[in-house]
Amino acid sequence: MAKSPRLTELEKRLGYKFSDKALLERALTHVSAAGAHTGANYQRLEFLGDRVLGLVVAEVLCRTFQEATEGELSRRLAELVRKESCAEVAIAWEVGPHLRLGASEMQSGGRKNTAILADICESILGAIFIDGGYNAAKAVIEEAFRERVTAPRRPLHDAKTALQEWAQGLGLPTPVYDLVERTGPDHAPQFRIAARVSGRADSIGHGPSKRVAEQNAAQGLLIREGVWKENGDDKN
Structure with a gap:
């Protein structure tokens, strides 16, 4: 045909x-x-x-x-x-x-x-x-x-996943996230979360939800440790 x-x-x-x-x-x-x-x-x-x-x-x-x-x-x-x-x-x-x-x-x-x-x-x-x-x-x-x-269209890592893999690569325990403070009214809360990795100083993240604050805290720690650049990209 x-x-x-x-x-x-x-x-x-x-x-x-x-x-x-x-x-x-x-x-x-x-x-x-x-x-x-x-x-x-x-x-x-x-x-x-x-x-x-x-x-x-x-x-x-x-x-x-x-x-x-x-x-x-x-x-x-x-x-x-x-x-x-x-x-x-x-x-x-x-x-x-x-x-x-x-x-x-x-x-x-x-x-x-x-x-x-x-x-x-x-x-x-x-x-x-x-x-x-x-x-x-x-x-x-x-x-x-x-x-x-x-040239992938989306970031290959989210910050929490990248932080966990980095910590595991150094033989360190899994990072933990603790609520430091919750402020604002119920309809517009703000959270401060501490990302903690053994042997490293805490990194504090802010956001309108715990999830966002945790990601920001993880990203801050990765940037501070030189794992990520300022724009959030993996150095590797």
Whole structure:
């Protein structure tokens, strides 16, 4: 069955030409358009593509960040394969107009739905894996995620997690957080929290909630100890 020119354009953006044209068509077919026929929608391909994506990204991260700890690699992996990242890749591929959706999904804006776009990204990768093998899928993934590997969109650490890992790396007990003071009315409280690490001076954080105050206290200690820069970035 001949493909439409539009799908050929999509292949160009993917950087991959399918031998089995039906695989790409299935990868673009939402369950709402395929009905109860599981084999006619993208779900199984999405399941496979999710695993292929994780393996390729893990391989790329190990090669790119050879001095990184397992914890850092795990955080980078989670950032790269989260649904928002996959949806961004699908948007860059301009898959929206090619999606095969049922009437209800079309009316509800399914072509711009983050969850659907993320699934489609993974289903396309699964289809490429079946059609061309691991190396073909790897090439597409490496190109699509290249900039995101070295420039994650979100901080890889929150301050409390970074402080705990730093303390553990020095063989110190887990940091503790103590409430120093609560001020202000019930509808607008302010908290002062002390972050305490054995052998180090306390760091005091302020905030409108205990969670925010704890993060600020942890960040202050990390900055003071030279672990983080003033903007909160990991020195490493």
